[in-house]
Amino acid sequence: MNAIDPTKESFKTLKNIKILYFARLRETLGLDQENIILPENVTDTRQLQKYLSNKGDVWENEFSQKKAVRIAVNQEVVMATQILQDGDEVAFFPPVTGG
Amino acid sequence: MNAIDPTKESFKTLKNIKILYFARLRETLGLDQENIILPENVTDTRQLQKYLSNKGDVWENEFSQKKAVRIAVNQEVVMATQILQDGDEVAFFPPVTGG
Amino acid sequence: MSVSVQRHDFDISAEITDLYAGNTKVGAIASFIGLVRDMNDGLNVTEIELEHYPSMTQKCLESIVQQAEKRWDLNGVRIIHRFGTLKPADQIVLVIASSSHRSDAFEACEFLMDYLKTQAPFWKKESTEVGERWVEARKSDDEAASRWNSS
């Protein structure tokens, strides 16, 4: 699905994504959402987690797999690693506790 | 439990019981309840069924085991044959269909 | 515990409110409503007549509730069963079970319905396009009730 737009060949690796943080993550990170341009070496959800973990401190604490974090891409939970596309909405949150 | 009242020794085998009929039985027998004195040879629910069946016609039809009939003694369903006591309330009815 | 056998209709909201009012231990309320359907065993039903055995019905339902209260951790149980003449879409029966825990409430509610269906002395007579008939007991109801013996 890595569609290449021929009119923008020089930007083909630029992917804008929106990241949302919920519940405990939103509070400990002090952030509910941000828009980022993915670095070239970050192409999937697993690499994105590692990238966020590398920001250190609370980020490392939340994203270094010590804590259970669920990931949704475009409002659907992804169980396995998923390739990220330009325009994706990625959400990180703890296991749900509704109902 | 065949308690004998010493003050009424001569009536010791006389047992008055009340019989109730519900639903299909009430309709086909044309009777919703009756009080009877049990004949000496009728001492339990099975014998009572046979006794009623012997009345013939619709009685035989309902009580000769061709149709499913449930029996309650004093408002509790009895699964096995039960000895009848003076004053018992015996009910005959089809399998229940409430709810 | 609260069991009612009545001719008149009921309101589930009012019953639920009565059942848990003020009890902040209750986390889960499972309920069931049985309704008259306009079709049964291939025939259109215009009306049903529900007969019961008054002196036995109340005792029987209370005994079923006691069995549920022994098996599950319940805060409250409510059963209402109507009798008399009912029409399609009319409410027949209401069962509510409340608990601190969802699985207890669900299981107790289903158990209560299964036992009520096979033990409580009610009989339905249907008015159909081809006349009146007594509803036959269903084997599937006996099977539903019997699964609680093994679990």
Added chain:
Amino acid sequence: MSVSVQRHDFDISAEITDLYAGNTKVGAIASFIGLVRDMNDGLNVTEIELEHYPSMTQKCLESIVQQAEKRWDLNGVRIIHRFGTLKPADQIVLVIASSSHRSDAFEACEFLMDYLKTQAPFWKKESTEVGERWVEARKSDDEAASRWNSS
């Protein structure tokens, strides 16, 4: 199918009436209400804050309903889940499943709750006597949801 995610309260009678109104095929309505309890994991709870992920919540609940409609013969399904600030004894969630048959209604209602509990993006934060805390997910909820995979 009807799914609502809302701040305001709900009335189960009104929802049930809306769901089956006029449908005389419905014979069975199973429902569940989840309430805020005043105690959780050993601490008194004075208030909870329910956060959710708006653009995902609706989609997720609709997908759960579709799964239930595939598995069981249902006439109607209704889910309401509240968010915002709630107090003990407040209603949190309502699930209703109606069917011609009792077992379909019961199973679907329980399935919907199990899936909602483990999949819908809601998070509870409790205010307790010793401060605020996020509620931890329960293993028992995962187990409850997973039993539907094998049956």
